[in-house]
Amino acid sequence: MALAKLKEAIGKEGFFLELDLADLKSVKQAAEEFLVTWEKLGEFTSYTCQWCHDSPLDQFTVQGYDLQFGTNTLGRYYFTMLLLPALQRTTGTNMTGKKARVINGSSIGHIDAPIEIPWNVLKAGSEDSKLKG
Template identity: 55%
Template structure:
């Protein structure tokens, strides 16, 4: 009953007490938003630009990102900066981090916002990982850890002494209790598990990574959170059938609502004290999904992630 109530309360949240207008001035702050060319990512960039942040629009498609940057320029009068990032290719992730570090010494806020939801089961990453786990978890892990020197430097130069990493998860994290490491690469077990369960597993992975990253680097000024942005009308639904989209459309909110929770974690004064917390719509701290409460599982995931990128 507790799980059902939690899911319902997140699907139909109360009015937010935090709004875009509450974001403080971000002059001098350097920010990266992954998956920033569309949906929640684009709305997040818009709010950050409106509050004077220097924002890197990290996306796989340069054409789509540049169109988004032009749209945002027209809306805010400010310029985002394109950063090529393909989270489904570990070598590409490394190249993207190196490109950023060649331009910036400090990173104050990282929004690990990009994600893939229920693609066809035959879709995998360049290195043959499950597309959802490889993109949502492994790609973001590698990108974040490569950027760690800039995050630590960003923490030192921030007024509150903190750099923030906000990891976009989902209410789907409540439907996975563990990580089956036999299903995160392109195996028969993976295909048997099914794309919906693989999605939930990847969203649990986002929370576990956020917790473990925050535990390891809190003493260096890192604040790592994970969020459920809410049920939103976005490009994430592109792999759903027409029937599925029609069925869920009535309970979906505009993407501007979805940006609120991660902006709260990433920019508000309160967010500086939220290391290891899970936030739900709209901008509310909540209990961790049950599968994310085992620190041993977080350590196991971290060890596995380290092993995957050791020879990239």
């Protein structure tokens, strides 16, 4: 339904690419599917927002990273890096001659976040991964 509305609005076909940012294997599969289907990518917009003020410290990605860190940082960074070949092939070749670009967006949740990242709690099984409040 959303793809049909997109076509109606802009007159071009959209596509659905399944991607789970909490699973790096899924991220790689999605990037590979994209790269096999399309040679170039003129603009990549990435917006993630897995956040809550009291984010549970016992929720992890498939690979065992803190869920919030895994989806907001690792997953989307990995996806962007995997798409770089398509972005690089596009630079200067689109109709306007402009460079390809990546747009990253997020919430303002970082305002309430601690200044330093507690690296010791970002991986499941670490001594501090289930801190007690």
